[in-house]
Amino acid sequence: MEVKGDDYKVWYDPSEFTIYCQGSLRLAGTEEYAPIVQILEYVIDQAPQNVALNLSQLEFLNSSGINVLSKFVIKVRQKEKIKITVKGSEIIPWQGKSLKNLQRLMPALKLEWS
Amino acid sequence: MAQVFGEFTENFADRSEYLVLGFSPSSLPIQLRWKTNGLSADFLGDYVRNFFPGDTSANLTKQAEIGSAVSFIANELLENAMKYSDESANQPVNLEVHLFNDHLIFLSKNSVSPKAITSFQSYIQEIITGDIGQMYIDQVEKSVTNQEEEKSGLGYFTMIMDYDAVLGWKFEESENDSHVTMVTTMIQLPL
Numbered sequence: 001m002e003v004k005g006d007d008y009k010v011w012y013d014p015s016e017f018t019i020y021c022q023g024s025l026r027l028a029g030t031e032e033y034a035p036i037v038q039i040l041e042y043v044i045d046q047a048p049q050n051v052a053l054n055l056s057q058l059e060f061l062n063s064s065g066i067n068v069l070s071k072f073v074i075k076v077r078q079k080e081k082i083k084i085t086v087k088g089s090e091i092i093p094w095q096g097k098s099l100k101n102l103q104r105l106m107p108a109l110k111l112e113w114s
Numbered sequence: 115m116a117q118v119f120g121e122f123t124e125n126f127a128d129r130s131e132y133l134v135l136g137f138s139p140s141s142l143p144i145q146l147r148w149k150t151n152g153l154s155a156d157f158l159g160d161y162v163r164n165f166f167p168g169d170t171s172a173n174l175t176k177q178a179e180i181g182s183a184v185s186f187i188a189n190e191l192l193e194n195a196m197k198y199s200d201e202s203a204n205q206p207v208n209l210e211v212h213l214f215n216d217h218l219i220f221l222s223k224n225s226v227s228p229k230a231i232t233s234f235q236s237y238i239q240e241i242i243t244g245d246i247g248q249m250y251i252d253q254v255e256k257s258v259t260n261q262e263e264e265k266s267g268l269g270y271f272t273m274i275m276d277y278d279a280v281l282g283w284k285f286e287e288s289e290n291d292s293h294v295t296m297v298t299t300m301i302q303l304p305l
Contacts, residue, residue, distance in 0.1 A: 026152050026189060028145070029197075060152075063190055063269035070254040070268070078258075093182035097276035104251060 001042060003035045010036050012043055018052040019043060024060035033068045040072045044079060051082055055099070056089040056114050066098065070105055077106040085110040115286075119238045122282030122300050126219065130212035133161060137207040144196060151192040158211055159185030165213055166305075180305060183277050184211065184218065187301055190269035191222035194299070198234075200227040203294040220301040225294050231285065234297070237267070238283055246274045279303050 002011035008023035019039065027033050043051060053069070055061075061069070076084050086102055088095040090113050103109050135154055137147070163181035168174045188209060195207040203225035212219040226234065240249070250271045273279035280302040288294040 024152065026193075028148050028193070060185065060189075062186075062193060063272060064193075066268050066272060067254070067257065070250075071258050074254055074258045091178075093179040094186060094276075098272060101250065101272075101275065104247065105254060 001039050003039060010039060012039050014046075016052070017048045017050055018054050020054045020057075021061075022057040025058065025065040026060060026062040027064060029064050033064060037068060037072075040068070040075075044072075044075050044082070047079055047082055049081065049083060050085070051076070052085045052087055054087045055095065056087050056092075058095075059092060061094065061098075066101075070102065073102050073105045073109060077108075083108070083110075085112055087112045087114065089114055117235075117285045118282065119235065119284075120242050120282035120300075121280045121302065122284050122298075123219070123302070127212065130214055130219070131165070132210055132212040133158065134208060134210045139199075139201065139204045139206055147196055148193075151189055151196065154192060154209070155185045155189035158188045158209075159183075162211060162213060162218065180218075183303060187220055187273055187277070187279065187303065190273070191220060191299060191301070194269065195222050195224040198226065198230065199224040200230075200294070203227075203288070203291070205288055205290070205294060205296065216305055218303045218305065220303070221298055223296055223298045225288065226285070226297045228295065231295060235285070241267070241270055241274075241281065246271050250275065273301060273303075277303060 002009065008021070008025050010019070010021045012019050073084070076082050084106070086099060086109060088099045088111060090096065099111055103111060137150070159181040162184045163177045166173070166177045166180055168177045188211065191209055192207070195209070199205070199207060205225040208223040210221040250268065253267060253271070270281060274281065282300040284298045285295055288296045
């Protein structure tokens with residue numbers, strides 16, 4: 001499953017149970033994020049034991065995107081059986097500031113830095 | 115009469131280096147204008163980071179952080195201005211960034227629909243007085259159960275929680291048209 005725009009790509013690799021987000025995500029609100037939300041919902045429906053959200057090549061995320069990822073984390077938490085790891089990059093400044101907020105929503109969420 | 119909320123400083127422009135971007139009303143459909151938000155925000159980020167020395171690894175990190183923060187905040191301000199301007203008022207959108215040694219000031223100015231003023235101002239009151247960390251959690255939880263919840267406020271929350279930004283707003287009559295209310299949003303970003 002893959003969604004691609006001019007400057008971003010989001011896809012799920014079922015062999016690694018990993019969702020990848022790359023590039024710059026600054027879409028305009030709920031409607032434009034819907035295809036990405038569909039991928040996230042699909043993963044939640046599959047309910048894998050472990051899932052990774054790999055953001056280590058996500059250069060930019062606007063607040064609508066923060067909303068989408070935050071909601072995803074809440075839905076994972078509600079599933080109870082899914083363990084989630086979020087993979088970030090130390091060299092992308094916004095990630096060091098903002099990814100910790102996802103742990104506020106789900107304290108069991110694991111953050112990994114590369 | 116102007117109404118001010120939060121931290122709003124006046125009369126600083128003559129002490130700063132600054133840059134102003136102006137967008138005329140409805141010159142492009144919103145989908146096309148949206149693309150200019152990202153381009154403008156990244157431009158401002160690249161521009162501002164050049165004012166900070168980048169000769170050591172610590173300085174380079176700081177430079178990258180400033181560029182990224184400017185890009186995020188400018189993008190959020192432009193997105194909000196495009197989303198919430200009153201198109202029928204036919205007023206321009208302005209974004210200014212002022213540089214000081216230890217902080218930056220962002221100003222965005224746009225029209226606001228008369229119907230939206232009261233709810234916007236009461237929302238601002240919540241942001242000024244509330245526990246932002248808790249508001250972020252509550253807002254996301256609420257939007258999971260209520261799919262209709264379009265307005266998240268997460269841009270403002272992120273600026274405060276992650277960037278230690280200080281926010282203020284001024285509502286006043288438009289200089290060109292006394293029937294139109296303009297809102298200026300001020301973001302003060304410590305460096």
